[in-house]
Amino acid sequence: MIKQIRNFCIIAHIDHGKSTLADRLLEETGTVSLRQMKEQLLDDLELERQRGITIKARAVVMRFKRGNVEYELNLIDTPGHVDFQYEVSRSLACCEGALLLVDAFQGVEAQTVANAYAAMEHDLHIVPVINKIDLTHARPDEVAEEMMHSLGTDPDDCVRVSAKTGQGVDALVDAIIDRIPAPTGDPDAVLQAMVFDSNYDDYRGAITYVRVMQGTVRKGQKIRFLRAGTTHEVVELGQFAPQRVARDELVAGQVGYLICNIKSLGDVHIGDTVSIAGDNAAAPLPGYSRPKRMVYCGLFPSDGQNFSDLRDALERLAVNDPSFEFEPETSDALGFGFRCGFLGLLHMEIVQQRLENESDIDLVQTAPNVTYEIINKRGETITVHKPQDVPDPGDIEEFRQPIVRCNIIVPTDYIGAVMKLCQERRGIQKAQEYLGAQRAMLTYDIPLAEVVYDLHDKIKSCTRGYGTLDYEMVGYEAADLCRLDFLVNGNRVDALSIVCNRADADRRGRAVAKKLKSEIDRHMFEVAVQAAVGSRVIARETVPAMRKNVTAKCYGGDITRKRKLLQKQKEGKKRMKAVGNVEISQKAFMAVLSEA
Numbered sequence: 001m002i003k004q005i006r007n008f009c010i011i012a013h014i015d016h017g018k019s020t021l022a023d024r025l026l027e028e029t030g031t032v033s034l035r036q037m038k039e040q041l042l043d044d045l046e047l048e049r050q051r052g053i054t055i056k057a058r059a060v061v062m063r064f065k066r067g068n069v070e071y072e073l074n075l076i077d078t079p080g081h082v083d084f085q086y087e088v089s090r091s092l093a094c095c096e097g098a099l100l101l102v103d104a105f106q107g108v109e110a111q112t113v114a115n116a117y118a119a120m121e122h123d124l125h126i127v128p129v130i131n132k133i134d135l136t137h138a139r140p141d142e143v144a145e146e147m148m149h150s151l152g153t154d155p156d157d158c159v160r161v162s163a164k165t166g167q168g169v170d171a172l173v174d175a176i177i178d179r180i181p182a183p184t185g186d187p188d189a190v191l192q193a194m195v196f197d198s199n200y201d202d203y204r205g206a207i208t209y210v211r212v213m214q215g216t217v218r219k220g221q222k223i224r225f226l227r228a229g230t231t232h233e234v235v236e237l238g239q240f241a242p243q244r245v246a247r248d249e250l251v252a253g254q255v256g257y258l259i260c261n262i263k264s265l266g267d268v269h270i271g272d273t274v275s276i277a278g279d280n281a282a283a284p285l286p287g288y289s290r291p292k293r294m295v296y297c298g299l300f301p302s303d304g305q306n307f308s309d310l311r312d313a314l315e316r317l318a319v320n321d322p323s324f325e326f327e328p329e330t331s332d333a334l335g336f337g338f339r340c341g342f343l344g345l346l347h348m349e350i351v352q353q354r355l356e357n358e359s360d361i362d363l364v365q366t367a368p369n370v371t372y373e374i375i376n377k378r379g380e381t382i383t384v385h386k387p388q389d390v391p392d393p394g395d396i397e398e399f400r401q402p403i404v405r406c407n408i409i410v411p412t413d414y415i416g417a418v419m420k421l422c423q424e425r426r427g428i429q430k431a432q433e434y435l436g437a438q439r440a441m442l443t444y445d446i447p448l449a450e451v452v453y454d455l456h457d458k459i460k461s462c463t464r465g466y467g468t469l470d471y472e473m474v475g476y477e478a479a480d481l482c483r484l485d486f487l488v489n490g491n492r493v494d495a496l497s498i499v500c501n502r503a504d505a506d507r508r509g510r511a512v513a514k515k516l517k518s519e520i521d522r523h524m525f526e527v528a529v530q531a532a533v534g535s536r537v538i539a540r541e542t543v544p545a546m547r548k549n550v551t552a553k554c555y556g557g558d559i560t561r562k563r564k565l566l567q568k569q570k571e572g573k574k575r576m577k578a579v580g581n582v583e584i585s586q587k588a589f590m591a592v593l594s595e596a
């Protein structure tokens with residue numbers, strides 16, 4: 001039976017046709033009929049459709065009869081973006097093969113390379129697939145060549161398909177069966193299964209996706225999550241085809257789901273190992289790690305009123321997305337809100353968008369920052385998620401920031417522009433390779449903070465949209481960083497503190513101080529705006545005191561006009577935040593945050 005199982009995933013750059021191909025495979029194998037095919041099936045989050053990015057991995061089983069033999073083909077859907085790298089690696093660990101899908105016109109892109117390397121590291125058998133051969137401007141021969149240069153695949157091995165018309169998809173099914181090895185494993189051994197995904201169902205609780213490596217898991221059985229240390233009874237198990245189909249057992253080699261009355265997704269850890277309850281459990285599978293949040297920002301309701309609404313909305317989100325975290329935060333400037341941690345920039349955007357879609361709270365977001373490591377004078381290492389927690393300069397022995405390795409694929413005409421950009425962003429070049437006559441891949445190590453700032457947008461704009469960027473963490477490195485503060489009449493405005501390179505502090509300090517000055521209304525007294533590193537002031541601007549008596553307008557007018565004016569003032573007040581004795585409008589903060 002295990003000999004007829006094939007577990008595989010599709011790795012592709014965004015928009016190269018992964019979802020369309022998955023649909024065609026379901027159709028080709030008779031899993032879903034054409035009529036049911038109205039909607040694309042694998043991405044079911046509303047937002048995914050909006051953004052066109054597969055966020056969460058899913059698994060679908062296809063039963064396909066060739067001759068007299070029935071095969072079980074498990075397609076494990078992997079997220080395509082770097083922010084979800086850990087989930088990608090767990091999904092890959094459940095497969096024996098991968099379809100490496102490349103658009104016949106676009107060619108190899110940065111994410112294709114990153115994910116293909118990851119698949120090779122997991123020893124997966126790679127089936128190169130060139131999609132969209134129906135396009136009139138398709139250039140499959142050149143693309144096969146590019147794949148050979150960048151990924152080492154043999155052009156003769158490439159399966160050419162059109163996921164749109166279905167051309168070549170039958171040959172692809174044959175390739176999946178013939179080229180991808182069957183899983184190994186012993187159904188009679190002690191249960192050992194890998195958790196590679198989970199999602200939340202309002203009625204059933206957590207649904208845990210597993211790949212059984214060894215042994216058999218049965219309905220009603222007591223199982224144990226080895227890393228979490230929790231024991232549960234399996235209430236239901238089965239496979240997705242693509243709707244949920246309950247079964248009595250899943251054996252070594254199979255992929256499916258478990259439902260165990262788990263009420264919170266926080267209790268299911270991706271990468272965890274499922275085994276039997278009791279003393280004779282199997283060893284945990286390797287490669288487990290907790291999701292690392294690399295990007296943080298503060299989220300505040302814009303008028304300070306909807307704090308509990310925002311908390312409810314965040315809690316709802318976290319139920320479905322355990323890699324997102326939040327904790328209450330109080331800011332002098334912005335009131336009560338939350339500090340939120342994300343896997344990366346895209347993850348942050350997705351969460352914000354979901355918040356906006358699913359609740360109608362007006363949000364203020366502080367500038368995103370990365371996680372820093374600081375070694376203080378006592379030799380302790382502290383991890384810092386927000387700039388205002390960075391200790392004073394006198395207490396810092398070493399200031400370390402995360403570095404990422406960026407692969408950037410660009411048309412050769414733009415190499416110069418991209419190199420200049422990466423150097424400006426303190427990148428260190430690691431490699432440069434030509435993928436073909438027209439395209440090259442540049443590899444740089446760049447501080448994550450610089451990438452977070454705006455690198456992706458800048459690469460897009462200096463390559464007319466043709467450049468693609470992908471990155472992975474390489475670790476922390478010491479750098480000459482400092483905390484840059486802003487003070488209004490001597491009071492530090494916490495939400496505006498940033499971490500930056502010492503060499504940039506003067507320039508950025510001046511720019512933000514200027515902006516702040518232009519956004520603060522005049523008061524009855526002079527308002528000093530300062531930028532400072534520790535106790536050293538590096539820029540100062542002054543908002544002069546008010547000269548004209550504006551209330552004069554009120555006198556002599558009729559009563560309704562006065563009332564209106566008072567009412568207007570009251571409304572204005574709500575949106576004002578006090579820093580010491582200076583009132584600053586919310587709008588001013590937002591303008592400054594976008595500058596910072």
Ligand code: GTP
Nearest residue numbers: 014015016017018019020052053054132162163164
């Ligand atoms: P993400 O979910 O964003 O990662 O994208 P994806 O890789 O799943 O791509 P998707 O299947 O959504 O396809 C992207 C676009 O390419 C869609 O507009 C498809 O209709 C189109 N497309 C996919 N396959 C083909 C093909 O074989 N030929 C043509 N002409 N278009 C295709």
